Every structure is written in C-alpha cells, then in structure tokens.
Amino acid sequence: MPPAAERLAWKRWPDGSAVFDRALGHTHILNCLTSAVLHAKLQAPSASVERIREMIVPAGNEAVPSLQEIAESLTELQRIELL
Amino acid sequence: MNDEPLLLGLREPHSLQSLPLAQWDRLLRMARRTNLLGKVAVAVEDSFGVAALPAPVQPHIVAGLRVAQHQRQAIAWECRHLRTALRSLQVPVILLKGAAYAMADRRAAHGRLFGDVDILVPRGALAATEAALMLAGWATGKEDPYDQRYYRQWMHELPPMVHQQRGTIVDVHHNILPITAASAPDVDKLIAAHEPLPDGSGLSVLAPCDMVIHSAVHLFHEGELRNGLRDLLDLEALMSESSSHDAGFHERLVDRAEELALLWPVMLALRYCRLVLRTPLPESTVARAERLVSWPKARLAWLDGLYLRALAPDHPLLSSADTTLARAMLEVRGHALRMPLPRLALHLGRKAILRLFKHTSRSGA
Amino acid sequence: MTPVATDGLVPLEHLSRDVFRVGLAEGRLALQIGPLVVRVQTVLPDVAHYLRGVYGQHPACIDPSFADFTIEVRKPSNLRRWFRRQVEFAVEGETPFEPLPRSQAPALFEWGLNWSIAASCHQWLMVHAACLERNGHAVILPAPPGSGKSTLCAALSLRGWRLLSDELTLIDPSTLALHGLARPINLKNQSIDLIRSFEPSARWGPLSYDTTKGVITHLAAPLHSVEHVRQKAQPRWLVFPRYVAGAEPLLAPRNKAQTFASFVQNAFNYSVLGETGFDATGRLIDACDCFDFEYSKLDDAIEVFDWLIEASRSPADDR
Numbered sequence: 001m002p003p004a005a006e007r008l009a010w011k012r013w014p015d016g017s018a019v020f021d022r023a024l025g026h027t028h029i030l031n032c033l034t035s036a037v038l039h040a041k042l043q044a045p046s047a048s049v050e051r052i053r054e055m056i057v058p059a060g061n062e063a064v065p066s067l068q069e070i071a072e073s074l075t076e077l078q079r080i081e082l083l
Numbered sequence: 084m085n086d087e088p089l090l091l092g093l094r095e096p097h098s099l100q101s102l103p104l105a106q107w108d109r110l111l112r113m114a115r116r117t118n119l120l121g122k123v124a125v126a127v128e129d130s131f132g133v134a135a136l137p138a139p140v141q142p143h144i145v146a147g148l149r150v151a152q153h154q155r156q157a158i159a160w161e162c163r164h165l166r167t168a169l170r171s172l173q174v175p176v177i178l179l180k181g182a183a184y185a186m187a188d189r190r191a192a193h194g195r196l197f198g199d200v201d202i203l204v205p206r207g208a209l210a211a212t213e214a215a216l217m218l219a220g221w222a223t224g225k226e227d228p229y230d231q232r233y234y235r236q237w238m239h240e241l242p243p244m245v246h247q248q249r250g251t252i253v254d255v256h257h258n259i260l261p262i263t264a265a266s267a268p269d270v271d272k273l274i275a276a277h278e279p280l281p282d283g284s285g286l287s288v289l290a291p292c293d294m295v296i297h298s299a300v301h302l303f304h305e306g307e308l309r310n311g312l313r314d315l316l317d318l319e320a321l322m323s324e325s326s327s328h329d330a331g332f333h334e335r336l337v338d339r340a341e342e343l344a345l346l347w348p349v350m351l352a353l354r355y356c357r358l359v360l361r362t363p364l365p366e367s368t369v370a371r372a373e374r375l376v377s378w379p380k381a382r383l384a385w386l387d388g389l390y391l392r393a394l395a396p397d398h399p400l401l402s403s404a405d406t407t408l409a410r411a412m413l414e415v416r417g418h419a420l421r422m423p424l425p426r427l428a429l430h431l432g433r434k435a436i437l438r439l440f441k442h443t444s445r446s447g448a
Numbered sequence: 449m450t451p452v453a454t455d456g457l458v459p460l461e462h463l464s465r466d467v468f469r470v471g472l473a474e475g476r477l478a479l480q481i482g483p484l485v486v487r488v489q490t491v492l493p494d495v496a497h498y499l500r501g502v503y504g505q506h507p508a509c510i511d512p513s514f515a516d517f518t519i520e521v522r523k524p525s526n527l528r529r530w531f532r533r534q535v536e537f538a539v540e541g542e543t544p545f546e547p548l549p550r551s552q553a554p555a556l557f558e559w560g561l562n563w564s565i566a567a568s569c570h571q572w573l574m575v576h577a578a579c580l581e582r583n584g585h586a587v588i589l590p591a592p593p594g595s596g597k598s599t600l601c602a603a604l605s606l607r608g609w610r611l612l613s614d615e616l617t618l619i620d621p622s623t624l625a626l627h628g629l630a631r632p633i634n635l636k637n638q639s640i641d642l643i644r645s646f647e648p649s650a651r652w653g654p655l656s657y658d659t660t661k662g663v664i665t666h667l668a669a670p671l672h673s674v675e676h677v678r679q680k681a682q683p684r685w686l687v688f689p690r691y692v693a694g695a696e697p698l699l700a701p702r703n704k705a706q707t708f709a710s711f712v713q714n715a716f717n718y719s720v721l722g723e724t725g726f727d728a729t730g731r732l733i734d735a736c737d738c739f740d741f742e743y744s745k746l747d748d749a750i751e752v753f754d755w756l757i758e759a760s761r762s763p764a765d766d767r
Contacts, residue, residue: 006500009723009727011708011733012535013704013733014704015704015706016703016704016705016706017705017706018705018708018709018726018729018730020723020726022723023160023163024160024163024164025156025157025160025719025722027712027718028710029705029708029724031705032707050596102511104514105513108512108513108514108515112518112540115540115568116540116541116542137514139485139514139516140514141571142483142516142569142571143516143568143571145570145571146568146570146571147479149570149571149572149720149721149722149724150570151721152722153719153720153721153722156722
C-alpha cells in the first residue's frame with residue numbers, strides 16, 4: 001500500500017472536501033473537520049489528538065473542535081481506510 | 084473468417100492504420116460483441132495512437148481504453164481486498180485466469196475485461212478459505228440447495244461468493260477441473276509449482292507452463308464459447324510472452340502437459356492458435372503434441388469443424404445456421420467432459436425448466 | 449465530429465416514405481443524434497411511425513459509412529412470442545433486456561438507446577440529468593426519477609432554453625464541454641396535460657400508450673434544439689430540482705462537497721473513469737453555481753431560471 005500522501009487526490013472547498021483513494025478506487029466526501037484532521041495526520045502521522053487540534057486552525061469564528069470530535073473523525077478515517 | 088478485420092487487426096495492429104471507415108464500422112461491432120474492444124484499443128494505443136484514427140472511430144477507442152484501464156485497476160483493488168481477507172491462511176492462494184494475468188503483469192491482461200476473481204487453494208483449506216472470506220464480507224450467492232450441492236459435491240469450486248458491499252465475486256477452486264471428471268488432474272503438482280507474486284502481497288500465480296495449461300483446459304472444457312476468441316487470444320499472449328525469453332518454452336509446455344495428463348487441451352490450443360490466429364509455433368513441437376495425443380484424423384476434423392466456427396466472433400453479421408449449430412453441440416460437449424452423463428441430464432434438465440418458468444411468469448414492465 | 453459529406457444526410461422526414469421504410473426494415477437507415485450516428489432496424493410499423501414523427505428533423509441517411517451503434521426493435525424470436533405479444537431490443541445482436549409488451553415498442557427504442565449510450569460512451573462522463581443551454585451557459589439538472597425533472601425540462605425547452613438532453617448529460621472530461629442529443633422528452637400522466645396547456649403549440653410524438661405506470665408519450669425536441677444540437681455548451685449551473693406540491697419557489701445555494709457526492713450518485717460511469725472522473729467532477733463543481741430548487745408551478749420555475757440568466761449577465765457576477 002503506497003503512503004497515503006501519494007494515494008490521495010484532493011479537491012477542497014470551504015465547506016468540505018472530496019478525496020479520491022487511488023489504492024482502492026474509492027471517492028470520499030469529508031466534512032470540514034474530517035478534511036482538516038486527515039490533512040494534519042498526513043503531515044504528522046504520529047500526531048496525538050491534542051497535537052492535531054493545535055494544528056487545525058479554525059476558519060473565521062468557528063469554535064475549536066473538541067478532542068472527542070477529532071477522535072471521532074480519526075475513527076471514521078480509519079474505518080474508510082484512508083488512515 | 085480469417086479475413087475478418089477484427090482478427091486481422093489483432094494479429095497485425097499496424098494494418099489498422101489504413102483500415103477504411105466502413106471496415107472500422109464492422110470491426111467495432113464485432114469487437115463489442117466479443118468483449119474485445121479493450122484489446123483493439125490497447126493494440127491501437129501501443130502501435131500508432133488514437134490521434135491517427137479517423138475522427139468517428141476515435142471516441143470508441145478512447146472509451147475502450149478507459150474501460151480497460153478501469154478494469155485493470157478494479158481487479159488490482161479486488162485482489163488487494165482478497166489479500167487482506169486471506170492473510171491469515173497458511174496455504175498458498177493462487178490467482179487464476181484474468182486476475183493472475185493482471186497481477187503478474189502479463190501481456191494477456193492488456194485490454195482485457197475481468198469478471199470474477201478466481202483463486203485456487205488446497206482442498207484441505209477450503210473451509211478455512213470460505214470462513215475467512217465470509218468474515219471479510221463475502222457470502223455464497225447461490226441459495227438454491229440443489230445448486231449448492233452441485234457445486235460442493237461435483238464441481239471443482241465453491242459456489243461463487245459475492246461481496247455484500249462491493250458486489251464483486253470470487254470463485255474459490257480446489258482443482259482446475261471437476262472432481263468427477265475422468266481426467267481430474269493432480270492439482271498438488273500445480274500448487275507445488277506456484278510462484279508468489281513479486282509485490283509481496285502473499286498471493287501467487289501458477290508457473291508459466293501451468294498458466295497456459297490451465298487456460299487451455301478452461302477453454303476446451305467450457306460449455307459456452309462466448310469468450311472463446313478472447314480465451315484463445317489469452318493463450319497466444321501467454322505463450323508468445325513466455326517463449327520470447329525462453330526458447331524451449333513450447334517444448335517444456337508439452338512435457339509438462341504430458342506429466343499432468345492434460346495434453347489434448349494443450350494440443351488443441353496450439354492447433355487453433357495456429358489456424359485461427361496464425362501464431363508462429365515450432366513445427367516439431369506441434370507435431371509432437373499431436374502424435375502424443377494420437378487422435379484419429381476424423382476426430383480432429385470433426386473438432387476443427389466445431390471449434391473453428393465456434394471460435395469465430397459471434398455477431399449477426401456472421402450468423403449462419405452453421406455457427407448456431409456448432410455452438411449448440413459444444414454446449415453439450417463441454418458439460419459432458421465435466422460430469423458423467425446421468426448426473427448431467429438431471430442437472431441440465433432442472434435448469435432448463437427453471438429458465439422456462441422464469442419467462443412465463445414474467446408480467447412485463 | 450462533422451458528418452461525412454458523402455453520406456448525404458438530410459432531415460429524416462425528407463426521405464421518401466418508401467426509402468425510409470425499406471431502409472429501416474433492412475437495417476440500413478442511420479439517424480444522426482447529436483454527435484452519434486445510430487443505425488436502426490425495425491419492421492414494426494408503429495416504431496417506424498414514431499421515428500418519423502419525433503426524429504423527423506434529425507439528419508438521416510441510408511447506408512452510412514460509419515455508425516456508432518446498430519440497434520434493432522423486433523419481436524422476440526423464440527418460445528416467448530407464443531406466450532404473449534412482446535417486443536425486444538437488440539444492440540449488436542445482444543438483447544440486454546427482457547422483452548416488453550408489444551404496445552410499448554417506441555418507448556423500448558428510447559430506453560434501449562439510453563442503455564446503449566450509457567453502456568459504452570465512456571469518451572464522456574455521463575450523468576442522469578437534464579441539460580439545457582441559453583446564451584452560451586448551460587444548466588445541468590441531476591435528479592432521480594419522480595423529481596419532476598422531465599416536466600421542468602420540457603417547460604424550459606419551450607421557453608427559450610435550448611434542449612441538450614432530458615436524461616443523458618454528456619460531458620467531455622477534459623474540456624467540460626457538453627454534448628447535446630435533442631431527443632424526445634418522455635412524459636407521463638399529469639405532466640402531459642400540464643405541458644399541453646403550458647404550450648399548446650408543442651409538437652408531440654404520434655403515439656401514447658398505457659403502462660403499469662399510466663399513460664406515456666413523447667414530446668418532440670423543439671426544432672431550434674435539433675437544428676443547433678451540435679453547438680457545444682459549457683456548464684454554468686448545477687441545479688437539483690424537487691417538485692413539492694404547493695411550494696413557493698426556493699433556490700438555495702448548496703454545499704460544494706455535498707454537491708460532489710450528489711452529482712456522483714447520478715453519474716453512470718463515474719467509477720469507470722476513475723481519477724479522470726474525479727478530476728472532471730471537481731472542476732465541474734468549481735465552474736458551476738450549485739443550487740437546490742424547490743417549486744410547484746412551472747411559471748415560477750421559468751421565472752427563477754430567467755433570473756439565473758439575468759444574474760449571469762451583470763458584470764459583477766461574470767467569471
């Protein structure tokens with residue numbers, strides 16, 4: 001399995017992103033938070049949930065996501081085999 | 084038949100560059116019908132490129148290339164899923180047919196359509212394989228208990244397993260021919276000679292000679308010859324690729340076929356590659372194979388009559404009573420090879436009734 | 449793709465009835481439908497009558513030098529014909545569907561043609577959506593059956609929008625150019641009456657038939673749409689329509705990522721195109737303003753779509 005950074009093609013918008021997984025041929029739609037979490041995790045594969053939160057810069061006035069929300073995004077990303 | 088633009092084009096792709104538009108029309112119609120559009124597209128792409136084609140033809144070739152590319156990816160994806168599912172098995176998992184050609188990067192995979200994934204495992208590992216697949220989301224499709232028994236008892240494979248989410252199908256074989264057939268080959272020899280794929284996936288393919296032998300066995304034991312020409316092209320691609328870096332390949336092929344007591348399908352494969360595809364083959368090897376099989380000339384002539392017509396691309400443009408009759412006869416012959424006659428009659432008879440009832444009970448959209 | 453001059457294409461209705469009938473019976477008649485040349489064969493008089501009625505202005509010829517498909521509508525040739533009167537569709541000799549009741553032969557022609565295109569035209573990204581153009585800008589209306597898409601599409605085509613297709617939107621994955629077909633629009637039940645009163649001068653196919661879903665008939669593509677079918681268009685709006693009884697018109701901007709998902713759900717061959725499909729869809733979503741559209745009255749819908757055109761004209765909104 002090639003590393004995730006080469007595996008994925010991205011299309012990003014302010015309201016979320018579309019990701020194409022070249023390894024498995026799947027297309028995923030991710031909300032803002034999950035997109036940001038994936039992006040962060042790809043940059044720093046061993047980052048903890050807390051570190052990911054530091055890395056995610058919320059746009060505008062959005063509340064900083066909770067650790068719980070980030071953990072849920074990570075679980076989801078693992079479920080769809082992007083991580 | 085030998086003048087068919089489709090066959091000429093596949094034998095000599097460069098000749099397609101000067102093919103008149105009206106002949107392209109005929110060629111593309113045949114190609115779609117015989118599932119060979121991908122092969123034509125790849126042949127064009129590899130020899131002179133789409134841009135040199137007449138404008139009306141280009142979109143067809145572009146479409147054919149896209150499908151071929153997608154198919155190639157899809158089979159790789161599916162094999163990846165399979166590898167994950169079967170990782171825990173301690174036995175060789177040997178890919179067969181299209182999936183094998185694709186994952187071993189054989190020329191036979193170029194432009195090919197793939198359907199189910201076929202794998203071969205030792206008989207003792209069947210239960211474990213089925214369990215591992217079910218754990219990973221595949222389930223046996225056939226619900227009819229008679230069909231289930233037919234598969235498990237008589238055939239050389241489990242009933243096809245369908246993945247519940249992806250809808251893809253894997254056929255698990257424990258031999259390359261049904262176990263009731265008189266000439267069931269010694270599959271342990273095939274398994275022992277398996278070659279693990281270089282990608283470290285844990286999946287294997289058959290040894291080069293065995294891959295050809297299996298393809299030949301499959302072609303000449305099949306009842307339906309819908310993909311007959313495609314299968315013959317597979318054989319030709321496998322043999323010419325192997326012999327291109329191994330001058331003694333054809334000889335070793337015949338030796339191995341003899342060792343496995345599967346000489347006659349290989350003999351027919353050599354024969355029809357030469358007659359239908361004009362494949363260059365060493366004369367002495369072909370003669371030796373025919374001598375070893377030693378069928379009477381009359382039998383060969385009869386088979387030629389059946390197969391040469393039946394291997395022709397099937398299309399209304401070519402339809403004649405002759406072609407239809409040949410197919411009907413082969414249908415029976417294929418099954419007869421796989422199962423002794425009394426059991427066969429029961430199976431076919433019941434299937435035929437089922438088909439009839441399906442149609443009369445239809446209420447029309 | 450320009451038609452080959454030597455093929456001598458003329459509007460179908462300009463062929464003499466005899467030439468037309470014989471050509472059709474012998475499988476030598478070809479129709480140009482947008483960028484596609486379709487060879488058609490049938491001996492069934494209702495199908496012939498239908499084709500001449502709704503495809504009368506499409507270019508046609510006898511013995512084309514090249515055709516993209518060869519299709520046939522015929523009675524089934526086996527046991528089945530003894531049980532009930534049926535009709536089947538064949539493309540290159542293959543019969544992909546179960547036969548239908550004999551009376552639905554013209555509808556079978558259209559469904560069969562849809563299938564033939566969707567099954568093989570992977571030179572394009574193909575979407576189950578209506579597509580219309582005005583002032584060089586195109587609107588794509590993806591929608592599942594029952595969303596009122598066909599009725600809305602018919603109405604727009606009768607109010608200044610050029611019809612590209614009511615069902616099959618064909619997109620060039622590299623340029624995003626849209627290719628039209630200008631084929632008849634399939635309408636049923638109340639939609640038929642609605643469009644008849646909406647535009648009394650509309651041209652209809654010669655036949656209608658009863659099915660389990662009610663009455664079906666075909667609205668011929670307006671002449672202007674057929675005459676300009678080869679004119680390409682670039683996508684400007686993606687509108688997801690939804691008929692809601694009694695609703696005031698509502699045009700609501702849509703989340704782009706969500707739109708990607710909805711679009712892909714309606715794209716027949718998205719997965720065949722792999723990353724090419726992903727890439728093309730991404731650029732399409734970028735290039736278009738994306739909306740959900742709720743409505744109940746056709747006149748309201750026309751007004752809203754007129755407004756889209758107006759809005760696209762003002763310098764501030766120009767791209």
